[in-house]
Each structure stands twice: as C-alpha cells, then as structure tokens.
C-alpha cells in the first residue's frame with residue numbers, strides 16, 4: 001500500500017514509502033496454517049465493493065493477483081486446500097481479505113474482534129471492517145482473553161485443533177480484539193505482532209523511533225491509543241530481554257519483510 005500521504009508519513013527521502021502485508025505461512029505435518037491473509041483474489045477482482053472507494057483512493061493498495069497469499073502459496077508448490085487454518089491478528093480489511101481464498105479453513109480470531117467486526121458501531125468501524133469479505137460464511141473459531149503467561153504476556157494456548165506451539169497473545173489498542181501470534185519454531189519463537197506497531201524502529205529498546213507522520217497515522221486508526229502504546233512498550237521490552245529466543249515482526253514494515261521473508 002502506498003497511502004496518499006506516504007512521503008509525509010515516512011519523511012522526506014525515506015526509501016520505505018509503502019506498507020507491505022506480511023503474512024506468515026506455517027508448514028505443519030498435516031496441513032498449512034496461515035497467519036493473516038492480506039488482500040485476496042476477490043479484493044483484486046472487485047476492489048470497489050470489497051474495499052470501498054475511500055480506502056482505494058487514500059491507501060492505494062497494489063492489487064496484483066500474483067501478490068495474494070493464495071498465489072504465493074501455489075507458487076511455493078502447495079495447494080490452497082492445504083491451508084486448513086487461518087489465524088487473524090484482527091479483522092481489518094487489509095488482514096482478512098484473503099480468507100475467501102481458503103473457504104474451507106477454520107478462521108481463528110478473538111471473540112472481541114469478531115463481535116466488533118460484525119456490529120460495526122462507529123463510522124471508523126464501518127471503514128475498516130468489510131462484511132463482504134466474510135460473506136462466504138467462514139468457519140470462525142473464537143477465543144476469550146484468558147490464558148497462561150508467555151514471557152510476561154497473557155497468552156491463549158490451545159487453539160481449536162492446532163498444536164500447543166501456536167499461541168494468541170492479546171495486544172489490544174489498534175483494535176479491541178487485536179492479537180499477536182506466537183509460534184514455537186524450535187530454536188526460537190516467532191511473534192507476528194500484526195498492527196501492534198508499524199515501523200521496526202518502534203521496538204528498538206535502545207533508541208525507539210518512528211517517522212512522525214506514521215506515528216500520527218497509528219494514533220488516528222487506534223481504538224485505544226493508551227492501551228496500544230502500553231502494549232507496544234511491552235513488545236519493546238520483550239525484544240530487549242529475549243533477543244536470543246524471540247524474533248518479532250509486524251504486518252506492514254517492508255524492511256522486516258525483506259529481512260525475514
């Protein structure tokens with residue numbers, strides 16, 4: 001995505017003037033699991049109805065079928081039917097649009113997030129949550145916020161039919177039911193932070209930084225900015241204290257995608 005204000009958001013001369021949709025594909029013994037889905041093929045085919053003209057005009061997503069998760073998974077030699085589970089950090093249109101490309105997958109999301117996405121009580125909610133993206137009636141599996149502890153975070157373990165190496169880490173603020181997804185990958189944990197932060201410098205413990213425009217943008221789209229900042233600080237502490245055991249990345253930072261993708 002290259003928002004209208006991208007040069008302003010990132011500051012003059014910045015080379016990262018676009019936001020990526022960083023999805024995580026997990027290869028289990030018997031299936032694939034996808035964490036976040038970005039935009040899907042239906043979004044590319046019918047962007048006005050699926051995403052809305054305001055979003056298209058202001059956020060300017062690159063709508064390329066080859067860039068969708070479904071196409072990228074097939075390019076890796078897998079079948080889309082092998083994706084049996086999708087975990088959504090939240091239900092914003094740029095994270096959930098691809099679920100219709102995996103119609104038989106269970107879609108794991110917090111109860112809070114699903115409730116809000118279905119109710120859409122505010123104008124802001126109606127912009128970010130697009131019911132047409134789940135009009136195929138996905139098989140949602142929902143979770144409350146209670147759970148065990150994971151590096152000091154409350155964590156939800158035991159996702160329906162998924163192994164215990166996958167955890168939801170509640171990181172509200174950007175949306176009410178927003179979570180990170182932690183994966184025990186053996187030697188190290190991977191933590192997909194969704195939209196808990198947008199810029200890699202924000203989780204730099206020694207010298208946190210974020211271009212001013214992007215900081216304002218995050219504040220504007222957050223449902224609870226104080227809670228968002230508190231959770232971001234906790235992620236920053238995690239990065240500092242568990243550098244040897246946890247890799248952390250967010251959904252929209254192009255540098256992180258380049259480094260890890």
Ligand SMILES: [Zn+2]
Pocket residue numbers: 092094095195251252
């Ligand atoms: Zn997002």
